[in-house]
Amino acid sequence: MLGTYYYHEIIRKTIVAFGTLFNDIHIQHENSSGGTLSDMKVPLAYAPVQKFLARIDQQTDLNKPVQITLPRMSFEMTGLNYDATRKTSVTSTFKASDGTNMKKVYMPVPYNINFELNILSKLNEDSLQIIEQILPYFQPSFNVTVDLISSIGEKKDIPIILNSIGFQDDYEGDFSTRRALIYTLQFTAKTYLFGPVAESTDGLIKKVIVDQHDGVDTQKAKRSIRYTVTPDPSTAGPDDDFGFSETVDFFTDSKKYSPTRQTDIWFLWVIIMTL
Numbered sequence: 001m002l003g004t005y006y007y008h009e010i011i012r013k014t015i016v017a018f019g020t021l022f023n024d025i026h027i028q029h030e031n032s033s034g035g036t037l038s039d040m041k042v043p044l045a046y047a048p049v050q051k052f053l054a055r056i057d058q059q060t061d062l063n064k065p066v067q068i069t070l071p072r073m074s075f076e077m078t079g080l081n082y083d084a085t086r087k088t089s090v091t092s093t094f095k096a097s098d099g100t101n102m103k104k105v106y107m108p109v110p111y112n113i114n115f116e117l118n119i120l121s122k123l124n125e126d127s128l129q130i131i132e133q134i135l136p137y138f139q140p141s142f143n144v145t146v147d148l149i150s151s152i153g154e155k156k157d158i159p160i161i162l163n164s165i166g167f168q169d170d171y172e173g174d175f176s177t178r179r180a181l182i183y184t185l186q187f188t189a190k191t192y193l194f195g196p197v198a199e200s201t202d203g204l205i206k207k208v209i210v211d212q213h214d215g216v217d218t219q220k221a222k223r224s225i226r227y228t229v230t231p232d233p234s235t236a237g238p239d240d241d242f243g244f245s246e247t248v249d250f251f252t253d254s255k256k257y258s259p260t261r262q263t264d265i266w267f268l269w270v271i272i273m274t275l
Helices: 010-020 049-058 124-132 267-274
Strands: 026-030 036-041 044-046 072-082 093-097 102-106 109-121 141-149 154-170 180-193 208-213 223-232 243-250 255-258 263-266
Touching: 010 044, 010 072, 010 109, 010 141, 010 154, 010 180, 026 124, 109 124, 124 180, 141 180
Parallel strands: 044 072
Antiparallel strands: 026 036, 072 109, 093 102, 109 180, 141 154, 154 180, 208 223, 223 243, 255 263
């Protein structure tokens, strides 16, 4: 088991999906008559907030055009932990197709990824514009669809939950020298991690037969109705657009369907075989 190489990039994809939520936020500045003076897209980077604070400490004039300007946002992954509340059977598997062959995949393992989003600005008005473009979407969660395993098309909706909002006014010196206003938003993404994808030796289920009996004792009760369901068309694959063909048969004999023989056998023969 351990030592088999595989890499689905699930954690990386979750990080990218989280950052994508905030990569198109704008702020506007208006003049006294209500006209728009400027429209600025807020820069976003994957980095700890301490990196930007250190750069601000080196640059006291925030109006000077330098490499770092405010407002801006940064985010980072701060933790990864197992979520026992979403645990499923460790031995359960499901089958999927890569377009050509059938694959067998064990049920995913639930993990929570913690994120921190920092909003840095010189003016509180800028911060409030950014905050109000984020908070209405989290009540307290927002779902994003992530293609967890591209080879088999396994997509899941990942809830991203807003846990808390913090505020810090980080400055030094007198009141006229304001360094940065920092809003810190804590999030949790409830994702899933998959193990290796193996080849499946089992074929597709293309026919389902269900017998309805006239009693609850399956050893003595006689069958009365049989439901048979097959895909339509019968050559359809798991990724095709197909329907179902259903048939209903009524019986008055004493036969039962044998899954091992794949045929109907006499009910008396079934009783003898079970003795």
